Amino acid sequence: MRTVIRGVTVLTMDEENTVFDPGMVVIEDDTIVAVGPDGDQGPADVVLNRPGAILLPGLVNGHMHSRPARALGDGLTLRVWHDHYPDNVVRMLEPGDVRLGALLGCGEAMAGGTTTLLAMPNKPAEFGAACAELGIRACVAAHATDRPEMADSCDSLEDNMEAVRSQAEDETGGRVKFWLGFEHQNAASDQMVVAMAEAAEAYDTGLTTHLCESAGDIDKHVERYGARPVPRYADLGVISPRTVFAHGNWLTQDEIETLASAGASVIHNPVSNMRMGTGVAPVQDFLDAGLKTGLGTDGLLSAYRLDMFEVMRATAMLQRIVHLDPLRMPAPTILRMATADGAKALGMGDKIGSIECGKLADLALIDGRRLHLAPRLRGVHDNIEALVVFAASGDDVVDVWVGGAHVVADGSPTTIDVASIIDEAEGRQPHLSTLFGDHRP
Ligand SMILES: [Zn+2]
Numbered sequence: 001m002r003t004v005i006r007g008v009t010v011l012t013m014d015e016e017n018t019v020f021d022p023g024m025v026v027i028e029d030d031t032i033v034a035v036g037p038d039g040d041q042g043p044a045d046v047v048l049n050r051p052g053a054i055l056l057p058g059l060v061n062g063h064m065h066s067r068p069a070r071a072l073g074d075g076l077t078l079r080v081w082h083d084h085y086p087d088n089v090v091r092m093l094e095p096g097d098v099r100l101g102a103l104l105g106c107g108e109a110m111a112g113g114t115t116t117l118l119a120m121p122n123k124p125a126e127f128g129a130a131c132a133e134l135g136i137r138a139c140v141a142a143h144a145t146d147r148p149e150m151a152d153s154c155d156s157l158e159d160n161m162e163a164v165r166s167q168a169e170d171e172t173g174g175r176v177k178f179w180l181g182f183e184h185q186n187a188a189s190d191q192m193v194v195a196m197a198e199a200a201e202a203y204d205t206g207l208t209t210h211l212c213e214s215a216g217d218i219d220k221h222v223e224r225y226g227a228r229p230v231p232r233y234a235d236l237g238v239i240s241p242r243t244v245f246a247h248g249n250w251l252t253q254d255e256i257e258t259l260a261s262a263g264a265s266v267i268h269n270p271v272s273n274m275r276m277g278t279g280v281a282p283v284q285d286f287l288d289a290g291l292k293t294g295l296g297t298d299g300l301l302s303a304y305r306l307d308m309f310e311v312m313r314a315t316a317m318l319q320r321i322v323h324l325d326p327l328r329m330p331a332p333t334i335l336r337m338a339t340a341d342g343a344k345a346l347g348m349g350d351k352i353g354s355i356e357c358g359k360l361a362d363l364a365l366i367d368g369r370r371l372h373l374a375p376r377l378r379g380v381h382d383n384i385e386a387l388v389v390f391a392a393s394g395d396d397v398v399d400v401w402v403g404g405a406h407v408v409a410d411g412s413p414t415t416i417d418v419a420s421i422i423d424e425a426e427g428r429q430p431h432l433s434t435l436f437g438d439h440r441p
Contacts, residue, residue: 001027001028001029001045001046001404002026002027002028002043002044002045002046003026003027003044003045003046003047003048003361003401003404003406004024004025004026004027004041004044004046004047004048005024005025005026005027005048005050005055005363005365006022006023006024006025006038006041006047006048006049006050007022007024007038007049007050007051007052007053008022008023008024008025008050008051008052008053008054008055008365009021009022009023009053009054009055009368009376009384010023010024010025010035010055010355011054011055011056011057011335011355011384011385011388012035012057012354012355012356013056013057013335013336013339013340013353013354013355014340014354014355014356017332017336017385019384020035020036020037020038021378021384022037022038022051023035023036023037023038023055024036024037024038024039024041025055025355025361025363026041026044027361027363027401027404028404029404030173030360030361030403030404030405031358031359031360031361031404032355032356032357032358032359032360032361033357034357035355035356035357046406048399050365052367052368052369052376053365053366053367053368053369053398054365054366054368054384054387054388054392055355055363055364055365055366056113056335056339056355056363056364056365056366056388057115057339057340057343057352057353057354057355057362057363057364058113058114058115058116058137058339058352058362058363058364058400058401058402059112059113059114059115059116059308059338059339059342059364060114060115060116060117060294060295060338060339060342060343060345060346060348060352060353061109061114061116061117061118061295061296061297061306061308061311061342062117062118062244062246062265062267062294062295062296062342062345062346063118063120063208063244063246063247063267063269063296063297063298064105064109064117064118064119064120064296064297064298064299064306065086065105065119065120065121065143065298065299065300065301066101066102066104066105066106066119066121066127066299066300066306067086067089067090067093067097067098067101067105067121067122067299067300067301068089068097068100068101068104068425068428069085069089069101069300069301069429070104070300070301070304071300071301071304072085072301073085073301077216077276077277078213078214078216078217078276078277078278079214079216079217081276081302085301086153086299086301086302087150087153088153089301090122090143090152090153090154091152091153093122093123097428098121098122098123098126098127098130099126099127099129099130099133100421100424100425100428101121101127101300102119102121102126102127102130102131102134103130103133103134103416103421104300104421104425105299105300105306106119106130106131106134106136106138106306107134107413107416107418107421108305108306108307108394109136109297109306109308110134110135110136110400110402110407110408110413111394111397111400111408111411111412111413112306112307112308112309112393112394112395112397113308113309113364113366113394113397113400114136114306114308114364114394115136115137115352115362115363115364115400115401115402116136116137116138116139116342116343116346116348116352116362117136117137117138117139118138118139118141118179118206118208118244118267118296118346119131119138119139119140119141120141120142120143120181120208120246121140121142121143122142122143122154122155123142123155123159124140124141124142124155124159124160124163124178124181125162125163125166125178127140128140128163128176128178131176132171132172132175132176133415133416134407134413134415134416135175135402135405135407135413135414135415136175136402136407137175137176137352137362137402137403138175138176138177139177139178139179139206139208139346140163140176140177140178140179141160141178141179141180141181141206141207141208142155142156142159142160142163142180142181142182143155143181143182143183144156144157144159144160144180144181144182144183144187144188144192144196145182145183145187145188146187146188146189146191146192147187147188147189150183150187154183154187157192157195157196160180160181160196160199161199163178164178164179164180164199164203164205165203166178167203167205173403175402175403177205178205179200179205179206179207179208180196180197180199180200180205180206180207180208181196181207181208181209182196182209183209183210184209184210184211184213184217185209185210185211185212185217185221185229186217186220186221186224188209190225190232190236193233193236193238194236194237194238196238197236197237197238197240197242197243200242200243201240201242205242206242206243206244206346206347207238207242207243207244208243208244208245208246209245209246210245210246210247211229211230211245211246211247211248211251211266212228212229212230212245212247212248212249212250212251212255213246213247213249213250213273213278213279214249214250214276214278214279215250215279218250228252228255230251230255230258230259231255231258234258234262239258239259239262239264240262240263240264241262241263241264241265241347242347243262243264243265244264244265244266244267244294244345244346245259245264245265245266245267246266246267246269246296246298247266247267247268247269247273247278247279247281248266248268248281248286249273249278249279249280249281250279251266251281251282253285253289256282256285256286256289256291257289259291260286260289260290260291260292263292264291264292265291265292265293265294265344265345265346266281266286266291266292266293266294266345267293267294267295267296267342267345268281268283268286268293268294268295268296268315268337269295269296269297269298269303269311270295270311270314270315270318271297271298271303271304271305271310271311271314272296272297272298272299272302272303273318274314274318275302275303275304276302280318280319280322283315283319283329284319284323284328284329287333292341292344292345293337293341293345294337294338294341294342294343294344294345294346295308295311295312295315295334295337295338295342296311297310297311305394307393307394307395308338308394309388309389309392309393309394309396310393310394311338312334312335312337312338312388312389313389313390315329315334315337316328316329316330316331316334316389316390331385331386331388331389331390332385334389335385335388335389339353339354340353340354341353360403360404361401361403361404362401362402362403363399363400363401364397364399364400365397365398365399365400366388366392366396366397366398367396367397367398368387370396372391372392373387373391373392373396395411397411398410398411
């Protein structure tokens with residue numbers, strides 16, 4: 001199968017940020033085999049000629065959760081909110097709910113240009129099967145604990161192990177991969193963390209958790225374990241290029257350097273952090289220290305939307321106002337964090353994250369012919385990257401390919417029945433509402 005996408009502005013996000021305008025990309029099966037200026041590329045099975053459209057590498061969402069509920073518990077602190085909403089959703093999951101949550105959230109993400117995500121669901125095997133059905137590229141890590149009081153709202157080490165062992169029967173060609181994951185820094189014993197790091201090594205996969213998200217969480221960690229999380233994990237020998245930490249809002253300079261020198265990664269979640277009031281991550285310090293940094297939405301319940309364009313815009317806005325510095329976080333830096341750098345953060349930089357020959361054809365096409373994306377300037381005032389980061393949204397994405405498969409067309413996933421997913425999610429709400437109880441602030 002040979003597909004040619006032509007007449008578009010191609011933001012390659014290669015090392016030089018090369019832009020072809022107008023440009024062309026040729027896909028052979030699952031791989032990009034040509035990229036360059038627009039022209040004749042010979043016979044093809046499919047030719048899409050889209051003048052005015054903008055072609056990006058598929059976006060990489062490095063941290064998300066997706067359950068069949070959204071936008072609940074506004075006005076509660078992180079832990080109170082977590083106890084009453086995400087944890088209660090998990091307690092009342094019924095057969096089919098994990099699949100429903102996955103198709104709802106990952107379907108939204110994919111329709112908005114995200115082609116790869118690192119998800120932390122409950123019941124990873126069921127979630128992974130839904131990602132396989134949807135066609136998105138996914139790293140799926142469980143949400144585990146070995147604390148008895150949290151057992152009814154989390155997975156276990158064994159759930160993690162079952163998922164990574166099942167990788168041997170993978171039928172997606174590696175598109176859906178199981179990782180290890182524990183719920184957050186305060187929810188896993190030394191033994192469990194070490195066992196997960198060893199399993200990540202043995203099964204050649206990754207390990208993820210929430211780290212230093214709120215100041216209160218760190219106080220709790222010190223009380224429980226006698227140290228801050230990063231020194232504890234360093235002592236346990238579990239920080240490596242396989243570890244991806246979400247948030248890192250309260251990391252110290254020393255801790256940032258520890259993570260960077262071990263080759264670990266951090267995923268910045270500005271929208272969720274602002275929504276929950278948990279903190280402002282020292283993102284510039286991450287980048288200055290050479291710490292691999294990607295971007296994430298966090299979950300449907302805390303971020304409302306899984307729109308990586310919103311996350312890109314928030315990354316710039318938040319850093320600039322906090323530091324009173326409009327020069328922070330220029331658009332090309334942010335676009336790299338959402339694409340090539342995000343791919344590196346997940347250990348996939350050699351396969352995805354840029355539009356280059358030999359890489360997997362994970363692509364997102366934006367309809368540039370929209371009022372809020374005009375006028376496009378060229379030459380010395382070229383504004384293409386700023387338009388994408390500051391003016392575009394996930395709703396402007398019209399076509400998406402994952403591994404060469406055309407999984408979104410005309411703005412809608414081709415692999416699922418969107419209307420029936422929405423109907424099913426709506427139908428579940430009365431049940432969810434009765435079980436939440438009255439925890440409104
Ligand atoms: Zn999270």
